[in-house]
Amino acid sequence: MEKQIRRKDGSLKSVSYAKWGFIFIAPFFLVYIVFTLIPQFLTLYNSFFENYRDGLKQIGPNFVGLDNYKELFSPDGNGTILVLRYTLNTLIMWLLGAIPQFVIAMLLAIFFTSYRLKIKGQGFFKSVIYMPNLIMAAAFSMLFFTLFDMTGPIHYVLVENGIIDASFDFFSNRVTVRSLIALMNFLMWFGNTTIVLMAGIMGIDQSLFESATIDGANPVQVFFRVTFPLLMPIFVYCLITAMIGGIQMYDVPQVLTKGNGSPNGLSKTLVMYLNSYFGPSKNYGMAGALSVYIFVITGSLGFFVYKRLSAPYKDSARKHRRRKGDVI
Amino acid sequence: MKKLIVILLAAVMLLSIVGCAGQGGTQPAAEQGKVFNIYAWNEEFKGFFEKYYTVPEGVTVNWIINPSDNGVYQQKLDEALLNQANASADEKIDMFLAEADYIGKYVDSEYTMDVTSFGFKNADTMYDYTIKAASDSNGVCKGVSFQCCPAAVIYRKSIAKDVLGTDVPEEVQAQIDTWEKFDAVAAQAKEKGYYMTASFAETFRAFSNNCTMPWVDKDNKLQFDPQITAWMDQTEKYIANGYTLTAGVWDAEKTNQMFKDGKTMCFFGPAWYYNFCMTNAQDKENGCVGDWCIVKGPQAYFWGGTWLLAATGSDNTDMLKDIFETFTTNEDVCSKLVENENQYPNNTKVVEKYAKDESYGNTAILDGQNDIAVFAELAKDIKWENHTNYDQLLNEGLQNKLQEFYKGSVDKETAMKNFYQYVKETYATITVPEN
Numbered sequence: 001m002e003k004q005i006r007r008k009d010g011s012l013k014s015v016s017y018a019k020w021g022f023i024f025i026a027p028f029f030l031v032y033i034v035f036t037l038i039p040q041f042l043t044l045y046n047s048f049f050e051n052y053r054d055g056l057k058q059i060g061p062n063f064v065g066l067d068n069y070k071e072l073f074s075p076d077g078n079g080t081i082l083v084l085r086y087t088l089n090t091l092i093m094w095l096l097g098a099i100p101q102f103v104i105a106m107l108l109a110i111f112f113t114s115y116r117l118k119i120k121g122q123g124f125f126k127s128v129i130y131m132p133n134l135i136m137a138a139a140f141s142m143l144f145f146t147l148f149d150m151t152g153p154i155h156y157v158l159v160e161n162g163i164i165d166a167s168f169d170f171f172s173n174r175v176t177v178r179s180l181i182a183l184m185n186f187l188m189w190f191g192n193t194t195i196v197l198m199a200g201i202m203g204i205d206q207s208l209f210e211s212a213t214i215d216g217a218n219p220v221q222v223f224f225r226v227t228f229p230l231l232m233p234i235f236v237y238c239l240i241t242a243m244i245g246g247i248q249m250y251d252v253p254q255v256l257t258k259g260n261g262s263p264n265g266l267s268k269t270l271v272m273y274l275n276s277y278f279g280p281s282k283n284y285g286m287a288g289a290l291s292v293y294i295f296v297i298t299g300s301l302g303f304f305v306y307k308r309l310s311a312p313y314k315d316s317a318r319k320h321r322r323r324k325g326d327v328i
Numbered sequence: 329m330k331k332l333i334v335i336l337l338a339a340v341m342l343l344s345i346v347g348c349a350g351q352g353g354t355q356p357a358a359e360q361g362k363v364f365n366i367y368a369w370n371e372e373f374k375g376f377f378e379k380y381y382t383v384p385e386g387v388t389v390n391w392i393i394n395p396s397d398n399g400v401y402q403q404k405l406d407e408a409l410l411n412q413a414n415a416s417a418d419e420k421i422d423m424f425l426a427e428a429d430y431i432g433k434y435v436d437s438e439y440t441m442d443v444t445s446f447g448f449k450n451a452d453t454m455y456d457y458t459i460k461a462a463s464d465s466n467g468v469c470k471g472v473s474f475q476c477c478p479a480a481v482i483y484r485k486s487i488a489k490d491v492l493g494t495d496v497p498e499e500v501q502a503q504i505d506t507w508e509k510f511d512a513v514a515a516q517a518k519e520k521g522y523y524m525t526a527s528f529a530e531t532f533r534a535f536s537n538n539c540t541m542p543w544v545d546k547d548n549k550l551q552f553d554p555q556i557t558a559w560m561d562q563t564e565k566y567i568a569n570g571y572t573l574t575a576g577v578w579d580a581e582k583t584n585q586m587f588k589d590g591k592t593m594c595f596f597g598p599a600w601y602y603n604f605c606m607t608n609a610q611d612k613e614n615g616c617v618g619d620w621c622i623v624k625g626p627q628a629y630f631w632g633g634t635w636l637l638a639a640t641g642s643d644n645t646d647m648l649k650d651i652f653e654t655f656t657t658n659e660d661v662c663s664k665l666v667e668n669e670n671q672y673p674n675n676t677k678v679v680e681k682y683a684k685d686e687s688y689g690n691t692a693i694l695d696g697q698n699d700i701a702v703f704a705e706l707a708k709d710i711k712w713e714n715h716t717n718y719d720q721l722l723n724e725g726l727q728n729k730l731q732e733f734y735k736g737s738v739d740k741e742t743a744m745k746n747f748y749q750y751v752k753e754t755y756a757t758i759t760v761p762e763n
Contacts, residue, residue: 052756052757053406054755054756054757055433055437055717056406056409056410056433056434056437056439059756059757076745076748076749077744077745077748077749077760078741078742078745078746082749149580149581150575150579150580150581151579151580151581151584167574169574169735172732172735172736172737173737174737258397258398258728259398260728260732262731262732262737263732263735263737263738264732264737264738264742264746265746273753276750276753276754277753279398279399279403279721279753279754280399280402280403280406280721280754280755281753281754281755281756281757282403283753283756286753286756
């Protein structure tokens with residue numbers, strides 16, 4: 001944006017308003033570079049070094065090439081490649097929570113925005129479903145731990161009613177521990193997703209719904225032919241942010257299983273694994289290699305989801321533009 | 329444009345200066361500091377400190393408390409110690425607490441200082457092992473312990489009466505003075521519907537503190553002492569036979585067994601165990617104060633202990649000396665620790681006084697038995713040997729990984745391999761047995 005102003009002596013002075021734009025976005029980029037970009041490169045750099053602590057003595061940093069990566073992908077004593085197991089754990093637990101999260105959030109978003117239902121007390125319901133997100137994840141997890149522990153009320157009630165055996169431990173069973181973690185993530189996040197999806201739906205022109213109804217479309221058709229395609233950009237955004245959050249899952253399983261990822265590491269997530277290298281040995285090398293792996297996983301999954309889900313939408317947008325041009 | 333950036337940067341710098349100002353700039357080097365920083369992992373010693381030590385006027389005491397679980401305390405402490413040289417006088421750690429399981433790591437480093445450098449002398453009344461634990465490989469002592477931790481079997485009298493037909497300490501001791509006898513009593517208890525212990529790890533310390541070799545050998549290779557394997561065998565049997573529970577040693581499931589309606593006969597612990605682990609037994613409504621006695625049990629051992637270490641760089645050396653003296657040589661304070669706090673102090677003179685005193689008895693939790701007399705006998709045998717800096721997390725890790733086996737989620741082999749993997753992740757320097 002340049003504008004020329006003629007000075008009194010007749011010369012031209014150009015005034016650029018673009019600089020204000022740069023100034024306003026500069027703080028973000030500065031913060032991003034200092035606190036995200038540089039650390040990212042440092043992580044990559046660190047992953048090539050042997051660098052840890054033995055007691056209060058520092059070992060390294062010594063350059064070891066790709067040794068940390070080799071170590072990361074070599075099987076443990078039981079023949080399991082742990083990093084892959086933990087990746088799978090993370091994805092399973094995320095999916096267990098994310099599928100109901102998106103289905104329920106979508107349903108609620110449609111109910112709340114429907115001009116036919118006109119649900120009363122929306123503000124109240126929206127606040128209530130958002131509430132679990134306001135609690136600190138660790139506190140929420142502690143609450144569940146107390147409820148489902150061997151000495152907790154739920155365990156007690158279920159034993160009293162003969163539903164489970166007295167020796168049944170929710171945290172030693174793969175299915176229950178993973179389900180509990182997924183349930184917590186679901187409870188914490190479905191409200192948030194509902195709000196974002198609602199905003200997305202409200203951004204769609206109401207007349208489209210009306211005309212579809214007049215044309216005889218039933219609610220299901222309206223949803224699949226009108227609402228969902230137009231909601232796609234917001235939906236993809238929600239899905240990708242939820243996925244990134246899911247891959248970084250840490251506090252809920254950490255607190256629930258006291259950092260053990262019991263049973264047999266089947267509820268241990270990637271970030272919990274990362275944390276175990278940051279115990280007393282402060283192993284920057286291994287933690288760096290693992291972080292790079294998590295970055296690659298997140299990046300490629302994000303890219304894949306984005307490509308798959310937004311490709312049809314992009315096509316239709318292009319077609320839409322072309323048709324407009326035809327008319328002219 | 330440039331001007332604006334300059335102004336922005338200046339503003340940011342100004343803000344950060346204002347932000348830091350509160351944290352106290354460097355003070356002129358005074359004789360003694362005005363701020364005394366103590367690192368600890370719980371409130372136990374803080375309570376005694378606040379009751380029995382008078383802080384010199386004008387000195388502020390800061391407690392920095394981080395939980396011990398998963399090594400959090402050690403990590404926070406390490407960070408602070410490594411930064412000790414750069415910290416301002418009032419920010420420096422003056423004193424920190426350390427447990428038996430990792431005290432060596434700090435004693436054998438430059439981050440702790442010789443107690444004689446500020447005029448403290450170890451007294452004859454202190455237990456030798458407490459001095460040895462706080463001394464580095466050259467014998468330089470870096471701190472003191474305010475307690476001595478001989479540990480015993482703490483049994484429920486009513487259950488012992490039911491199972492053994494007697495609740496008199498001498499007679500109970502005679503029936504459980506070897507592990508074979510202890511196992512036999514466990515079977516008897518089971519028949520009567522009781523548990524022998526309430527946690528698979530309850531007897532761990534009785535074995536592990538009698539080890540004849542450390543967790544790692546000279547080449548930092550992980551090794552299992554016969555005592556550790558004996559514990560593993562015993563526990564496996566106890567779980568299989570239903571003599572004990574699968575709860576961890578700190579779990580609520582275990583401590584709930586100390587209520588009046590608990591079904592467990594024996595607990596293993598030293599004097600600090602009363603206040604620290606047995607609050608359920610002291611519960612006004614559901615507790616069972618007075619239904620307890622202590623005996624030596626199958627094997628004498630000690631458990632834990634809290635040492636006070638002097639941090640290098642402290643500017644409050646007078647106060648350090650004063651604190652050390654208060655909690656070791658001050659007989660008045662040591663007596664109060666016994667009478668009011670159920671502690672077993674690190675002062676043989678005070679201990680003897682109570683051990684011989686017929687009128688003394690512990691009624692806070694026991695039936696009036698003179699527990700000091702029992703502990704005094706046990707304390708004579710405590711030796712400080714075969715410790716490594718890795719003990720805390722190796723002990724914890726072994727228990728956690730085996731617990732999964734006892735709960736039935738993995739087989740024993742997998743549990744052991746998970747333990748090796750845990751060791752590898754936790755301590756990069758330790759070599760674990762080959763697959």
